[in-house]
Amino acid sequence: MNTLIVYKSYHRMNTEKVAKAMAEAMNAQLTKVEDARPEALAEYDLIGFGSGIYGLKHHKALIDLIEAMPAMDKNVFVFSTCGNLREVNHKLIKEKLTERGCHIVGEFAGALRLNRDWKGALAFIGGKNKGIQTRRIWRMPVRLRRAFWVRRRPRRRCRQSVLV
Secondary structure, three states: OOEEEEEEOOOOOHHHHHHHHHHHHHOOEEEEHHHOOHHHHHHOOEEEEEEEEOOOOEOHHHHHHHHHOOOOOOEEEEEEEEOOOOHHHHHHHHHHHHHOOOEEEEEEEEEOOOHHHOOOOOHHHOOOOOOHHHHHHHHHHHHHHHHHHOOOOOOOOOOOOEEO
16 A cells, blocks of 8 residues: 655654654655645555644644645544643544545544653653653554554444544
């Protein structure tokens, strides 16, 4: 299966780490939003879109790429890294993708919770959750593979689930 993961990592580069772990587990091609061309997305069977969450939605550059995409019948998945687990974070991007005719086969919201710990007394050592992010990222690809690539049903509407 020809797979592409498009991501935007901006602040602490956590999304880039997650995207690289996914790409390694799936043998997928990895590209940043700035380097992706909307017309080139048609070449892939499965496309992943991800970024950090800014104001309860994905990064504007990722949303702009999806809006510039031509309508296509593709299987896609959505992922994000954020300080909380809210289903509304993926609402806008999922609506934009379904408007373009894409089938959402899964989503992942990784609450790394690092952004809440950078202002207190433990900021000088990297916050109280230092190292938790790394453990979660390296366990993630196996769960993702089990969740939507092994049991994936093409062109069938299925209930999306949020993995933790």
